[in-house]
Amino acid sequence: MTKNRITKISKYTFLILLAVGLLLFYFLFPRFIIEKRNPIIESFKTQKVISNTPGQNDNSKFKRKKLTITTYDNLKHYALLTYANIAEPKGTIILLHGSSHTKEHFLELSEFLSINGFNSVAIDIRGFGESEGQFFTHGVKETKDIQKLIDDLITKEGLDNIGIWGQSIGGALVLQTMGVDKRIKYGVSESSYTDLKSNIRSFFRRHTGVNLPFISDFLVNRAGSIGDFDPNDASPLKYSKRVTQPILVIHGGKDKPINISNGRANYDNIKSNDKEFIEVESAGHSDIWKIGGDDLFNTILQFLNNQAKTSN
Numbered sequence: 001m002t003k004n005r006i007t008k009i010s011k012y013t014f015l016i017l018l019a020v021g022l023l024l025f026y027f028l029f030p031r032f033i034i035e036k037r038n039p040i041i042e043s044f045k046t047q048k049v050i051s052n053t054p055g056q057n058d059n060s061k062f063k064r065k066k067l068t069i070t071t072y073d074n075l076k077h078y079a080l081l082t083y084a085n086i087a088e089p090k091g092t093i094i095l096l097h098g099s100s101h102t103k104e105h106f107l108e109l110s111e112f113l114s115i116n117g118f119n120s121v122a123i124d125i126r127g128f129g130e131s132e133g134q135f136f137t138h139g140v141k142e143t144k145d146i147q148k149l150i151d152d153l154i155t156k157e158g159l160d161n162i163g164i165w166g167q168s169i170g171g172a173l174v175l176q177t178m179g180v181d182k183r184i185k186y187g188v189s190e191s192s193y194t195d196l197k198s199n200i201r202s203f204f205r206r207h208t209g210v211n212l213p214f215i216s217d218f219l220v221n222r223a224g225s226i227g228d229f230d231p232n233d234a235s236p237l238k239y240s241k242r243v244t245q246p247i248l249v250i251h252g253g254k255d256k257p258i259n260i261s262n263g264r265a266n267y268d269n270i271k272s273n274d275k276e277f278i279e280v281e282s283a284g285h286s287d288i289w290k291i292g293g294d295d296l297f298n299t300i301l302q303f304l305n306n307q308a309k310t311s312n
Contacts, residue, residue: 030222033200034135036099036127061085062114067121069152071145077131079103079123079149081157082110090308091161091185092119092153094146096170098191100286102129116301118308119159123149125170135227138169138196138234139176146177150184161185161308165300168192168258168285171250172236175266178247179239186246186307188300189236191255191285194262196220196234206256240266246274246310248303252283252291276303 063083071077080103084090093113095106103122110120126133126142136142146164153159164187166174171192178187193199197213197220204216224231247270251263260279267277278299283291 026222030219030226033196033220033223034127034137034227036136037134062111064110067149067152067157069123069145069149071126071133071148073141075126075132075145077123077126077133077145077149078129079121080106080110082114082120082122084117084119085114086117089119089159090117090305091163092121092159093304094149094153094162094164094184095120095122096125096146096164096166096173097122097128098168098170098286101167104129112297116304118163118304121149121153125173135229136169137227137229138231139173139236139239140229140233142173143177143180146173147181150181154183163187163304163307166190166192167288174247175236175243175270176239178245179242182245184245186304187243188248188250188303189266190250190288191252191258192236192249192263192266193258194235194237194265196231199258199262202259203257236266237269240269241271243270244272246303246307247272248276248278248300250278250280250288250292250296252285252288253279253281254283255285257285 062085065081065083067079067081069077069079095103095109097103097105103124106120106122110122113120123146124131125136126145127136133141150162153162162184164174164177164184166172166188167190171189174187174189175192178184193202197217200220201211201213201216205211220231249263249267249270251258251260253260255263264277267275278296280288280292280296289296
């Protein structure tokens, strides 16, 4: 094979690889941000979504009911209502999972809340678990889904004094939804980022070692186009400014995926006069409950009990 032929083959190979790379960058990479069920994307994940059926984890001592919610855009979402183990419940807590979980993640927590007098409703967020929806829009559409859930809890289930508790992306949804729906009386937000673009910038920098915001912002904007939402509206920081209800903001001091500075920034923006920031000093992103232990849960329970008395 002549040197000239080798050069041509190398040139064509480079151009083909470049074209394939650009196509992947434009069409596939943005889907990592918003699409949870694509089998190609699933194959790249290092942490699989945890999903169990309630029957495998159910405790017969607790009364539960599966709810079906029809969203504003006619999707079916599914939630698990666990009733309080007292005659007159103190309130009802909506539970919002993170990106590596589904509603079944909260089975044990729902039992803790039930024993302590609270109903709880763990929902599969749009695009997760059993709930329909191809794209997760980081709060832009999900806040409307949660408001529809609240409609159903009040009108169909006869429940009131509604609070909300979420982790990671669920913690972000807590801030966004509390900012627009004052029917939520109180909330607990764990490990939330400030906004989608800065969160993806941080992810990009953490995994590539370089800071290229023009690339990560382009991917986020493309994700918004694919998922039909405005990525600039996916901002817990923005909606924190509208939160006037009592709230606990909790963050791990050693959280690498979402630095604690995110939690402090959200907290500083919250307008509520009844707010508290809890740093679990040695905790990372996914082990706040384990590291915080009984002390953390007792603090949260005291907050919930105080809000139940005030709201009722």
